[in-house]
Amino acid sequence: MSTVLHAHPDSGPALGVATTGRPRRALSDAGMRGRWWRFTAILAITAIVLVPIMVTVILALTPAPNSTATGLTFENISNVFSQTLAAIWLQNSLITTLATVVVSVAVAAPAGYVLSRGRSKAVSGYSLLLFVMQSLPIITSVVPLFILFANMGLVDNLMGLTIIYVGSTMTVATWMMAAYFDSIPISLEEAAWIDGCSVFGSFTKVVLRNSLPGVLSTAIFAFLLAWNDYLVAIVFLRSNEIFTLPMGVQSFFQQNQTDWSGVMALAVIMMLPPIIVFATLNKYFSVGGIGGSLAGR
């Protein structure tokens, strides 16, 4: 904005003198100062905000108190893999999360299409139902599900965990998909119908094929929920070798003396996947994030 003002023909002669008329040059200076003031403020705030994350990384990479290593080391990370079940926990988390992402998208995309294109009372009723369910405390359903799953042998079982994760992501995921499908013009589909395409065909060939950003943002949402969950895991997982990473990290605190080097090493392993996902796919999420999709409808 300041550059635009500066480029204005009027601003030529009155350089720096901010006494009479419109002080355009002064404004431009203020603009530059404002930019640097903002940069410094953001830098300081970001540094403070990231302290807990930096602490985690630093502790994970510095030698443990009883170690002979010096400087930065990957010793803690290799120790946590050799001395705990970290590899199995990581594998459990990856399997559960991946399955949740795939099934969530597979369920939410078709349902979202109906929510987006359907114009009947039943469809809008279902939309409201999904919305209400999304806001319910998961603790309400966890207790009955615990009993149901105990009878079905799904407690302490990764499949049981995945089913609950899919159940809790599908509500918002459906809304996110619907919001994305809303942005795909119906005229594209109409053209396909004229060419003899079925409704299902136009959904898969026209709508879904053009929905990569929407699918990705839904997938990221499901990924974050499944990867980060603690409440369902603490209720449904009992034995060490079925733990997902959150339970694994927490298991360090049950000892009298917390092994900070070990727990931070595992914590770093646990936070890497979401950070990688965000660093690479951030632009898709910011476009169609949960908030955005709810606000956009």
Added chain:
Amino acid sequence: MSTTTTQSGLARARRGLAPGGPGGGSLNRKDQSPKNLNRKSKLSAQATRTFFWLLIPSVILLVLIHGYPLVYAGVQATHDGNLLETGNFVGLENFATVLSSPAFWKAAQFTLWFTIVGVFGSWAVGLGLALLLRTKIPAGGMFKVLLLLPWVVPIVVSSTAWNWLVATPDSLIPSIFRSLGLGTPLFLADPALAQVTVMVFKVWVSFPFMMMMTSAALASVDTTVYEAASMDGATRFQQFSQITLPLIARSTYISWILMTIFCVNDFPTIYLLTGGGPVNATTSLVVLAYRTVFQDFATGPGVAIAFLMTITLVVISVILYRQIRKSSVE
């Protein structure tokens, strides 16, 4: 063929030609209507069938993971017994037990404060940062991603880090306080301080979400409005309070209600940092419900607490839904 006509019709409408325009528009429509209708009805029968099959998996999951548990929770809330046996029907006794227990009201009160601070604290920080990041600054995009990290990093990880920073008198932050001559605050051992710490932690976790929401809303504000306003001599603050805030009001309102739902439902943020202590100072309703069921094995009262939360949240989310519907009609 018909799409082309529709498009040209739309283009006409945009150019202001269609309503009462010279013949073309209305003639076209007359031409198309019988064919159009025919195709539509055939298509809509097929669409209804397809829609049905596309919805089936979603409906099954909704019934299994949400519907059935909700009904069964209703059964549990009105029966005594434990996790293994449902017990006898006791009517609303569990609700009476819960509503007459001081622990419930203490937890409700803490949940209220936790929610108020969580919503408005994260909103204030998120809005401030979104405003700072709106104008072009060096490396602005990088900051935007870095500032999302508290929200992206798993709560288990960040609570571990916060624990390391504040838990014991020898932790980093109490040590800094001590070296500044401010005493040694026991962030997680003193009830009042623990409440503050949990709320600050929640704001730290949630502000990126608010920042994303606000940034998206700010991006859709037409900047020419500000140029006009500054021509008219509006101050920065006037521009903010009289242009920015009203223009992002709808998004703000939605983000408040969403964050309210997130805060009321929040379990790990509190449980992982303090476990609900010290002396129950940070026990929220979810934590209380979890402990009542899985530590005291009192299923009925625990589910009753969850039900009372559920009712509150249904009211909130129906209000939110109405608001969204209303605004999408506008």
